[in-house]
Amino acid sequence: MNQFLTETLPGLFNYWIVIGLMMIGFYTVIAHDNLVKKLIGLTVFQSAVFILYISMGFIHGSTAPIIIDGDPVYAHPLPQVLILTAIVVGVSTTALGLALIVRINEAYGSIEEDDVLAADMATSEGEEAREEARSEQAEAAEGHAATGADDGAEAHESRPA
Amino acid sequence: MITAFFNQMPVLVVVVPLLAAPLCVLAHRAFAAWLIYCLASWLAFAMAFLLFVEAKIAGEVSYAVGNWAPPFGIELVIDTYSALVLLLVTGVAAVTGPYARKSIASEIAIEREYLVFALMLLCLAGLIGITVTGDAFNLFVFLEISSLSSYALIAMGPKRRALLSSFQYLIMGTVGGTFLLIGIGLIFMMTGTLNMADLADRLPEVYATRTVQAGLAFIVVGLSLKAALMPAHIWLPNAYTYAPSAISAFIAATATKVAVYALFRFVFTVFGVGYAFGTLPLGIVLLALAAVSMIAGSLASIFQTDVKRLLAWSSVAQMGYIVAGFALATPAGVSAGLVHLLNHGLIKGALFMAVGAMVWRVRASSINDLAGLGRAMPLTSAAFVIGGLSLIGVPATAGFISKWALMSALFDAQHYGVMALLLVASLLSIIYVGRVIEALYFRPLPDDVSHHKHGEAPLGMQVATWTLIAVNIVIGVHATPELEAAARAAASLVGGAP
Amino acid sequence: MSDWLGHAMASPALVLMLGAALIACLPRWLHGVWLLVIPAAALALLWQLPMGLHGQIGLFGFDLTTLRVDGLSRIWATIFLIGSFLTGLYALHVDDRIQHVSALVYAGAAVGAVLAGDLVTLFIYWEATAIASVFLIWASRTIKAHIVGLRYLVIQVISGLLLMMGTIIHYHATGSIAFDHLGLATPGGWLIFVAFGIKAAFPLLHNWVQDAYPEATVSGTVILSIYTTKLAIYSLARGYAGTEALITIGAVMTIFPIFFAVIENDLRRVLAYSLNNQLGFMVVGIGIGTPLALNGAAAHAFAHILYKGLLFMSMGAVLHRVGTIKASELGGLYKSMPWTAAFCIVGSMSISAFPLFSGFVTKSMILTAAAENHHWIAWLALLVASAGVLDHSGIKVPFFSFFHHDAGFRVREAPLNMLLAMGATAALCIGIGVYPAPLYAILPFDVEYSPYTSTHVINQLQLLMFAALAFVVLFRSGLYPPEVRGLNLDSDWLYRRLLPAIGRGIRDSVAALRARIVAGLGQLAGLAGHWLTDAFGTNGAAARTWTTGVMLLWVTALLAAYLLLYY
Amino acid sequence: MREHTVLRIVSQLVIAPMLLYALYVQFHGEYSPGGGFQAGVILATAIILYGLIFGVEAAREAVPPTLLRVGAAGGLLIYGGTGVATILLGGNFLDYDRLFDHGGQHYGLIIIELGVGITVASVMIAIFYVFAGRGRQDDPDSDEDHGSADDYDADDVS
Secondary structure, three states: OHHHHHHHHHHOHHHHHHHHHHHHHHHHHHHOOEHHHHHHHHHHHHHHHHHHHHHHHOOOOOEOOOOOOOOOOEOOHHHHHHHHHHHHHHHHHHHHHHHHHHHHHHHHOOOEHHHHHHHHHHHHHHHHHHHHHHHHHHHHHHHHHHHOOOOOHHHHOOOOO | OHHHHHHHHHHHHHHHHHHHHHHHHHHOOHHHHHHHHHHHHHHHHHHHHHHHHHHHHHOEEEEEHHHOOOOOOOEEEEEHHHHHHHHHHHHHHHHHHHHHHHHHHHHOOHHHHHHHHHHHHHHHHHHHHHHHEOEHHHHHHHHHHHHHHHHHHHHOOOOOHHHHHHHHHHHHHHHHHHHHHHHHHHHHHHHOOOEHHHHHHHHHHHOOOHHHHHHHHHHHHHHHHHHOOOOOOOHHHHHHHHOOHHHHHHHHHHHHHHHHHHHHHHHHHHHOHHHHHHHOOHHHHHHHHHHHHHHHHHHHHHHOOEHHHHHHHHHHHHHHHHHHHHHHOOHHHHHHHHHHHHHHHHHHHHHHHHHHHHHHHHOOOEHHHHOOHHHHOHHHHHHHHHHHHHHHOOOOOHHHHHHHHHHHHHHHOOOHHHHHHHHHHHHHHHHHHHHHHHHHHHOOOOOOHHHHOOOOOOHHHHHHHHHHHHHHHHHHHOOHHHHHHHHHHHHHHHOOOO | OHHHHHHHHHOHHHHHHHHHHHHHHOOHHHHHHHHHHHHHHHHHHHHHOOOEEEEEEEEOOEEEEEEEEOHHHHHHHHHHHHHHHHHHHHOOOOOOHHHHHHHHHHHHHHHHHHHOOEHHHHHHHHHHHHHHHHHHHHOOOOHHHHHHHHHHHHHHHHHHHHHHHHHHHHHHHHOOOEOOOOOOOOHHHHHHHHHHHHHOOOOOOOHHHHHHHHHOOHHHHHHHHHHHHHHHHHHHHHHHOOOHHHHHHHHHHHHHHHHHHHHOOEHHHHHHHHHHHHHHHHHHHHHHOOHHHHHHHHHHHHHHHHHHHHHHHHHHHHHHHHOOOEOOOOOOOOOOOHHHHHHHHHHHHHHOOOOOOHHHHHHHHHHHHHHHOOOHHHHHHHHHHHHHHHHHHHHHHHHHHHOOOOOOOOOOOOOHHHHHHHHHHHHHHHHHHHOOHHHHHOOOOOOOOOOOOHHHHHHHHHHHHHHHHHHHHHHHOOOOOOOOOOOOOOOOOOOOOHHHHHHHHHHHHHHHHHHHHHHHHHHHHHHHHHHHHHHHOOOOOOOOOOOHHHHHHHHHHHHHHHHHHHO | OOOOHHHHHHHHHHHHHHHHHHHHHHHOOOOOOOOHHHHHHHHHHHHHHHHHHHOHHHHHHHOOHHHHHHHHHHHHHHHHHHHHHHHHOOOOOOOHHHOOOOOHHHHHHHHHHHHHHHHHHHHHHHHHHHHHHOOOOOOHHHHHHHHHHHHHHHOOOO
16 A cells, blocks of 8 residues: 555656546536637647657656667657647647637627527527427327227328329 | 559558549639549549459458558558448549539539538548558548548538537547547557557457556547447537538448448457457447447437438437447358448438438428429439338348348347347338438428429439449349458458358 | 349239339320230230249349249239239329339239248338338328328338248248248247238238228229238238138138228228228138138139229229218219219129129138038138128118218219229129139139039028118118218117127227227327437437537446446 | 837747748758658748738738648648659659668658648648638638648648
């Protein structure tokens, strides 16, 4: 237990940072309605992953993977290269997300997700009303049929057009 | 020169669309961009077909990018599994070309059209990249390329709701991608390699570690998100509904399918079927989720008032079918899942195209707006009917083949409950397809018939839709090649005689 | 692919379907010719085919036998094609591409199913009949027809799915997909039995017939009445001949529809009930399973398609001209539509099995077979049912529509093509009744049988006379359920006369029970519907757009679940 | 901001070295930390700074959007074109050794990184233009960034 507290826990401090950042980012994405904050959360979340990669390639006392004289210990270059790519992806995502937010703001006048959804819901209700009217009509026809074996003649129109 | 071309095909199939995209941007004209798209996608399709044949003969085609031998360099690997999905992706892309010209023109301002084609090419390049790559990290990058371009494509939809749909997709997709990244990082940490074949060799030594277990969990969840498997599916209906019609058709037929491909590439090839399905209870979880997807997706579909949304929800249900097949992890099950993956891509592509043609005509996509179009647009409506029948799984269509294969596989695996649910889901599919067909054929045209004067959709849209329909029927009546290829792929994934 | 081409050339089913495709493309004024030419060509082709198995093709790993021509399948295919020709003639005036196309596809599918040599082919055509036929209901273009059509389609497809599951199970159990005698020994056999039973409208599985057929178009109902149920009868004859359970099922089928038919006001629905009752005869015949009984079932199916088609045609003509088919609103039409009335009477005499009409020469085969094999209860049931048929179909239908009190409709006679179709059908009905030898010659088994023995004739006439007398007495005394719109059941008379009273008692209790069940189911369905709408409606909890937060929460839950499972 | 003399003077002083530094980072990428991506960002930062201080209009004049479009696409084409060139020379995709007799890896990498740098810089500046231009005027090609923003994640095989 003591060893866990004194060695293991601080020895893995990089992972604790990663996990902490990850949770902060993820929580922000989940809990905030503001789209910009969501995006910020997403970026934090991604950054945590970048750090995870970088720190796993790091070796104690190593140098950056640049060819120099002597025989130093290099950090593993591959994760860094990978993360460079991942950063590019992340930046693209952020840029695209921000562009979308700008346009959402222009279209809806709000960047709160629930407001935007509510606005959408309001527009869709008009569409739904028409459909509902039709299905009610249909239910009425059904109800009529169920009340007696001798239902209305209107259902028997035939249309040899 | 010719042999050189053949040797380079694995990379060219990615590079051609990838380089065609900036050419589109340079061209800056809608028509020129469209032409570039068509040429690139057709070329890609031709190469995909040749690769399929090559993979069939050789079993596996490998290519070292930059001549760095794997596992150090990036390796492209094409086996039958990837070749089949590659064929679907490039095929749908090739068909979307003729379709997109008029459809895009009607929904997107002319000065932005070239961008649509550039983005579609990027998306295509990403999707192709996912299927051909043999490198785990490379797969992530291609996945993000395709995802990013599809976010942008969806955001170009004509309604403002496209914006939020795209944003939600962006958030969910990025989280999924990041999960995948975490998962890849974790297994990289344990093995020090990113090459899939190499990973498969080295992972067994560290199977027992938590890191690898967590890695599998992250990868599965991340790719489930991209594949819109329940309960991570809610981004899908909106994204497909509000995207421009041509984009809906293209993405619906390919994007989630490729994500499923990637999911099971990881599960079967990298982790190994024994580990994922034996040691860890992945199979039963996926099967349960698939079963819920089938029923809930179909039920939601029944209630939709918008045809595109209806189809999108049915995609959620159909993803359930596909995953149910794969999750059996038997040769028959995987082959059935793969067959349905391909067939459903063709079916949904055709259906979205047919609906897109109707949207092109009436500028709306609710069921009520399509009333009476059976008379005004007989060919398009007929295409929708055939596609719908295929979706239901009526004999002599592709849908039947996969339904039959799935039922047989489920029966063999003695999952009678799932079998029954699949039956229920296909009954529900009759209802939602029936609703649309009834509206098309048996309701009068609305009074303001001005838009019906012009009749059918443009030739390009017709040709594209009917091409997919024709493939559906051909597969329906002559499925042996597809079934054989799928059996080969399944055998290479989970063992067993092809 | 060449075997495909060969198959396409040789199969009457595909001839019909290709013809349908042709009609879908041709201009409207050419439809008429093709509606007649295509079935005729298919019929000619059918009789060109030698007996045996043809059209072997490979389809997704199975070796299918798409054409099996033997005695049993050929008589069914023949009558289906004759029916297709006659309904084509009947529907000649209809200007509705959808109806023509679906009618031909439907007929083609039914013929294909009958000629199918294996279960997979059967299933493929089985589904095709379901899908093609629903368009004939939807073609009424009413909201009710839409709903009814969906209901019909779902039931039909359930039957198809059961068949598919049964086939898969049967295949796994036996390694064979051949469509021969199946029997009830295996679970696969049971599933297939239920699948056939749904389409054959077994008791309690029968409601779709009365639900859907009267909602179709004028010609659609005629077409519907021909194929689906008779296809099921064929399948039963092929797969379950001699299954004892069928005798009981058949006997019940012959009896119970009578009570509903007598009180029904919609004359097409009356005919739908009597369709059920006639199917019972055939099912009994199959249950008995002797060559004579199977011959009887086949012959009765043949004759039944003609006379039931004729009845539906005449009622369709009335509906076409008058616009209603309610017994309570009709009457006295014989003045305006004399030909239709005459043809209707021919049909009702046939269904009532008057000597010299087609029903007589076929129904008596089944009765004789029942008697020969000492199935006395079934025999009695059939006898009672024969009397009942006269009451509801034989007398009620023509009487209320063409005679009775004059409802005041002065309409024109039915269109010429309808009259021609009815005339041809009526001629066939009489022809078979007078000279049954050609029909007997194409029956599946060689059996010497002569319907016109004096016992037969006298028995039948006695039976019919008494039944007619009963109708007259009941009607005069006001006891016969009057042709009213509502269900005013007057129970004063309930105990005065025994036979009708029992009938009415059974009918009442069945009706009440049914009403209660329907109401209960309706409530349940309502609750379920509300729950489903709440959950899956466009704004329902499961189907509306969630915020990304909620979506991610689910994803997190999923991830947690995986991690916990692996832990 | 044009009134802030200090900012103006400082940025006038700083921008030129920034551009130079970008070039340094660009062409030393294969030995030392750096490469196309970093160089592109630094280059873009210089232009963006210019835009911030002297106005987007001025920046647009200096670096017109059309140039950015061509740059974003062209950079990618340089990258891919190199790969195609290696194929045409009989090697595998991006097999730099085929390009030159000696130091193929070296020069190949430089060319590739140049492509990446151009693309990244163009896209960065384009994004800046679009966001800065929002709300002030409604320029029709403002949505261009949508596409090109994604264009540059294609430089994946770094």
